[in-house]
Amino acid sequence: MDFSDILASSIHDIKNSLGLILSSVDELVGNPDNKIADVRQASLLQHEAQRANNNLIQLLTLYKIGNQQLAVRIAEHNLDDFLEEIVASNSALCASLDVQLSYGCEPDLNGYFDADLIRSVLDSTIGNAHRYAKTQILVSAAEEDGYLVIRVEDDGGGFPDSLSGLLERMAKKPQGSRAAGRTQLGLFFATSIAELHENNGKRGRIQLRNGHSLPGGCFELWLP
Amino acid sequence: MTNDFSDKSVLIVDDFADMRSAIRHLLRSLGVSKLEQARDGQDAISHLARKSFDVVLCDYNLGPGKDGQQVLEEARHRQLIGVNTIFIMITAENAREMVMSAIEYSPDSYLAKPFTKELLRTRLTKLFAAKANLSKVNKALVAKDYAAAIAELDRLIAAKPKNLSELIRTKTDILLTAKRYEEAKKIFEEVLDARDLPWARLGLGKVYFWQKKYPLAQEIFEHLVGLDTNMTAAYDWLAKTQTALKQFAEAEKTLQSAARLSPRSLPRQQLLGELALTNGNTHDAELAFGRAVSLAKHSVLNHPSLFADLAKSKSANGKHAEALKVVADIGKTFAAEKEAELYAATATAAVKKGQGDAEGAAAALKTAEETLSQLSAAGHSARVTLEMAKTYAQLGEQEKASKLIQEAIANNHDEDELLMEVVQVCHHADLDYDAETAIREIQQAVIKTNNEGVRLIKQGEFDAAIQLLSGAADDMPGNKTINLNAAKAIIMKMEKLGATADDINAVRHLVERVKGLDPNDWRLGDVVSRLRQLASPSS
Known part of the structure; x- marks a missing residue:
């Protein structure tokens, strides 16, 4: 057994513990009778545990991609249903951080992708957007130029210029880049997942920009 | 909501x-x-x-x-x-x-x-x-009323809801179950025109397979496997197709790949073991049946044949003592089941033969024969017949083996998968029996009887048709198609001339016979619902 296998199996263990922490904290935050003096502390706990969990999922997925163990399962999904679930699984956390999370798309918009993989990209992107958003995060989907575009936007200060241009260079070797540490793994992960989506010679990609429909940062996932 | x-x-x-x-x-x-x-x-x-x-x-x-x-x-x-x-x-x-x-x-x-x-x-x-939303469809499916299920789905599809593609996929599944291949094919082709979706391509391959266009099916499954090396369903279907084309060695290799990708499927390990044994790869067979037995331990699909095959593979690898231990496990795991006793006896016979203990093998074979005749009274599956035939062949009883194989073919002349197994058994056992010719002859005889029955019904000669088809059913009580055709002839007579208690009972008898052979036969739903209409006092 080599070290990466040991690492992978410990990650599963840690994830189970985090799962329990998360559901307990969820209950704590959701219960109006709880006796915590500072509710924000609990929310912070919840937020960080969720982030740790998302990171672990990313690590595991990247480990599998590295070992060629990851099977991409592309299927047709309705975006309205899909985004509703994304919002549902992140809404409690956003609410406790006083950020409003909403989504928008045409009710009959369908797309082709691996739901599990795209879900983990969006979960961690939303987790990231929490830290920059002032009051709201918007998730949306639309068809543009023959691609399905899923966007996660916030009303914060936006991405620094260094980051948007850096994307292409760092995508392939994240350790070599000098971008802000916490987002590195996330962007590398998102790029890897996007590139696993192929159709008719076209490949998925991600793009960062500022001020799309909200004034802050906008993360875009382009899927063929 | x-x-x-x-x-x-x-x-x-x-x-x-x-x-x-x-x-x-x-x-x-x-x-x-x-x-x-x-x-x-x-x-x-x-x-x-x-x-x-x-x-x-x-x-x-x-x-x-x-x-x-x-x-x-x-x-x-x-x-x-x-x-x-x-x-x-x-x-x-x-x-x-x-x-x-x-x-x-x-x-x-x-x-x-x-x-x-x-x-x-x-x-x-x-x-x-x-x-x-799907309650009516599901209700029809439980009653095996596929026509009603599809009609309801068409009604839902016409409204073009959000889950349209899911509904279309469900519809193709039902069409395949109901063996309405041309309709399914048309839908798969329409879907594929818009986008190359693996499920639709797989579906198209299945249609070709069921229509016995094996080379076309093979081309599709090979393409899918090349496209996505993780698509286990495509490997399984490719292996089935290769078996149908008698490419047994290739089929084993294909299943080996699927089993590597997803080792926890019991039917896949079993099939792999059977192919490996047929191909003489006894070590691979032992591995596959070993995995199958351990997977089956907590499964409702556990079956004595898995143990018997594991014992035979071990014996083929010279591990006779281990093999007999596996046989002993059959009795412990399936206490007081007649079918298990038969498998224990056939496996024992094979192992003793391998040990060179001719006397022990003959004794075990005798036990197996006695158990089979007790089983026959209650009706038994074709698999059991084939198991016995294999054992006869292995112990050099060519004639008895051929007779059982003849019986298996006669009772299952249109069960393609079983017939494929028959051919495989004959091929493996070096039986001096031309299964393929026998299959063709029996199929032609059945079709001839059927056509004659249909002709008589068209001419309004119901009694002659019923006599012909019921006679055939009594000759081949284990053949579901023939029994169902006799039942349908009586039903058509009643639908035209009115129901009688005797006729209703005759149909019930035939339906019970088919249910005893396979309670899930896809054609039962139609016959049972038509019978119910005739039997209800209001009609």
């Missing part, structure tokens, strides 16, 4: 007490009050056997014993849960591949740990709505 879950009953299955309590709290906060919990697979099955639940939330990983997939398998197989129960499989990330390979029985939904209350609420609301 309503969010009220207060009248819904839920079973939580998890081996981890803290996890059960976390999920229980979550459900309580959604308003669920009818909650029960099970701590492992066996416990879950006892709960499901006792009462019915609206929702089962089951973790995939349940520690030692049954896993979540085996709980689902047993619950569906023993009909402990019906179409209205929502079964949700809770998985950790690492279970993704394992779970996805479970194609025989799939849950209504997967939920990855951890999940929030809001996600569970959204998911449950959608699943309840989907069940309600």
Whole structure:
């Protein structure tokens, strides 16, 4: 057994513990009778545990991609249903951080992708957007130029210029880049997942920009 | 959409007490009050056997014993849960591949740990709505009334709802089950015109396979395997096609790849073992049957033939003592089952023969013969007949083996998969018996009788038709098609000339015979519903 296998199996263990922490904290935050003096502390706990969990999922997925163990399962999904679930699984956390999370798309918009993989990209992107958003995060989907575009936007200060241009260079070797540490793994992960989506010679990609429909940062996932 | 879950009953299955309590709290906060919990697979099955639940939330990983997939398998197989129960499989990330390979029985939904209350609420609301939306389709499917199920689906499809593609996919599944291949093919081709979707391509391949256009099917499955090396279903179908084309060595290689990708499918390991044994790769056979026996340990699909085949493979590898131990396990695992006794006897005969103990082999063969004649009184499956034929062949009793194979063909002249196995058995056992010619001759004789029956019915000569077809059914009581055709002739007479008690009883007798052979035969639904109409006093 080599070290990466040991690492992978410990990650599963840690994830189970985090799962329990998360559901307990969820209950704590959701219960109006709880006796915590500072509710924000609990929310912070919840937020960080969720982030740790998302990171672990990313690590595991990247480990599998590295070992060629990851099977991409592309299927047709309705975006309205899909985004509703994304919002549902992140809404409690956003609410406790006083950020409003909403989504928008045409009710009959369908797309082709691996739901599990795209879900983990969006979960961690939303987790990231929490830290920059002032009051709201918007998730949306639309068809543009023959691609399905899923966007996660916030009303914060936006991405620094260094980051948007850096994307292409760092995508392939994240350790070599000098971008802000916490987002590195996330962007590398998102790029890897996007590139696993192929159709008719076209490949998925991600793009960062500022001020799309909200004034802050906008993360875009382009899927063929 | 309503969010009220207060009248819904839920079973939580998890081996981890803290996890059960976390999920229980979550459900309580959604308003669920009818909650029960099970701590492992066996416990879950006892709960499901006792009462019915609206929702089962089951973790995939349940520690030692049954896993979540085996709980689902047993619950569906023993009909402990019906179409209205929502079964949700809770998985950790690492279970993704394992779970996805479970194609025989799939849950209504997967939920990855951890999940929030809001996600569970959204998911449950959608699943309840989907069940309600499909309730008429599911009801028709339970009654095996495929025409009604498709008519209802067409009605839903016409409204072009959000889940249109899901409905279309369901429709093609039903068309394939009902053997309406041309209609299914048309839909697959339409879908593929718009986008190259693997499920539609796989479906098209299945159509070609069932229509016996094996080279076309092979081309499609090979293409799919090349496209996505992880698509286990494509490997399984490719192996089936290669077997049909008598490319046994290639079929074994294909299944070997599928089993590497997804080792936890019992039918796949069994098939692989059978192919390896036929091809003389006794070591691979022993490995595959060993895995099959251990997978089957907690499964409702456990069967004595797995043990018998493991014993035979071990014996072929010179491990006679181990083989006899496996045979002894048959008695322990399947106490007091006649069929198990037969398999224990045939396996013993094979092992003794391998040991050079001619006397012991003959004694075991005698036991097997006696058990088979006891089984025959109650009706037995074609697999048992073939097992006995294989044993005869192995012990040099050519004539007896040929006679049983002849019987198996006559009773199953249109069961392609079984006939393929017959050919395989003859090929493996070096039997001096031309199975393929026999199959062709029997098929032609049956078709001739049938055509004659149809001609007589068209001319209004019902009694002559019934006499002909019922006579054929009595000659071949184990042949489902012939029995069903006789039943249909009597039904057509009654539909034209009115029902009589005698005729109704005659049809019932034939239907019972078919049910005894296979309660799930796809044609039974139509016959039973027409009979019910004739038998009801209002008509």
